[in-house]
Amino acid sequence: MDTSLREINVQRLSSIDVSKDNLYYLHYKSYHYDLFESIEKYAKGNLLDIGCGNKPYEKKISKVVSKYVGCDIVQSNLNKVDVICSADAIPLDDNSFDTIISTQTIEHVGNYQGLVDEAFRILKPGGYFILSGPFNWQLHEEPYDFFRFSKHGFKLILEKSGFELIDLKENGGMWSVAGQYLLMNITNDHTGRKRSVRFFFKVFKFFKGVNLINRFFSYLDNTDYNNINTINYVVIARK
Template identity: 55%
Template sequence: MKRAENLVRLEHVQSISTSNINYLVYFSFHRELKKAIKCYAKGRLLDIGCGNKPYEIWCSEFVAEYVGCDIIQSSANKVDVLSPANSIPLESSSFDTVLSTQVIEHVEDHQGLVNEAYRLLRKDGYFILSGPLYWNLHEEPYDFFRFTKYGFNHVLEKAGFEVCEVNANGGAWATLGQVINHTFDFKNPKASKMVRGLKYIFRKLRLFIVVNKLFSYLDVKDYNTINTMNYVVVARKI
């Protein structure tokens, strides 16, 4: 099946408040990603799976050039290089930073993506990578993998990288809260009338805001990343 062109993609990084149904993942994901960009992004940067380049604004003060690569053109026509993530027609050792956010789960050859990042980086360049452990199926049927911290370490070290940081995004309580929000938000016409009624009340009363506040509080009080939603990983080409 051919991938659809001009899919609507995230265009701008906005402040995420508790009124966002995905607050529990985005709060910690954006915090860790922004921190990684600030600490490691430099020089010439390649964004693999760039979409509409939503994080370019965070990188602009740290990098000299921002190049975006994706398998299809984005809805805002932001992709500079159209190619698969495992075979990018760019010169080896030509970038100081490679960024790839929430893309690796959609790439059939995920090791190929990591290997390409290594090839394209100069020595001592950094690869900033993120991907989910818990998330619902999305962009079907192109949703292939979920990665633990050990999975990220394995694919990065196999390519030759030195792993610098692996940061979980949300603990077990935040993950539970996000599952609750997703479960009540998903519409299922086959559900019983009672269940559809409960879901309607949940959405109508915007109870996901209560869930966001309660479970983010519990996550601080009992933080445990044995069950997390996402990871932001930084690796260095040695």
């Protein structure tokens, strides 16, 4: 049982509009492309979203499914959670959903195998599980940031629960990783950074530095793509 405590009404992603001025553009550009393509191709019928937060992809999902239910360990700040529960102990019947999705949640679940086991239990035979999580990312939602998974790690935990791996997509290549880390390092505003560094970022931001770096590293990723290093994965599995 995942007994990790979480803050009620936690702030979560609520919009999918990400421009080149956004600090996380290099992440969301490829991640959203692969996620939305997977939703359109595999999502159907009754869908359960494990770790739904504010349901930022609700409009996309609702177009292709007949029912959308979201569960999370706490209520989100927009009150979008339908079932409040732990990801490894979901009070829903066996074989009751056609599709299950879990985006950017598994790294926060202490019992990550329990999450995958629950998805397998609740999913109908032949149903699809759309799962995503980071490979390269800074600490976030601390202290509840526990794991990072390689493509081999995702394959291992999915097959351990009984899933058949259908597709695995890396979100961004090595240049996106480099650009994203550069931006996060420049803009990190942790207490203790020198005033000169904070001033530099203000100047950097004023002169559209984020936009320029996003454009440059996006161009490098498009022209010299290499998936030996990636930011994130979107994985499709079937029961």
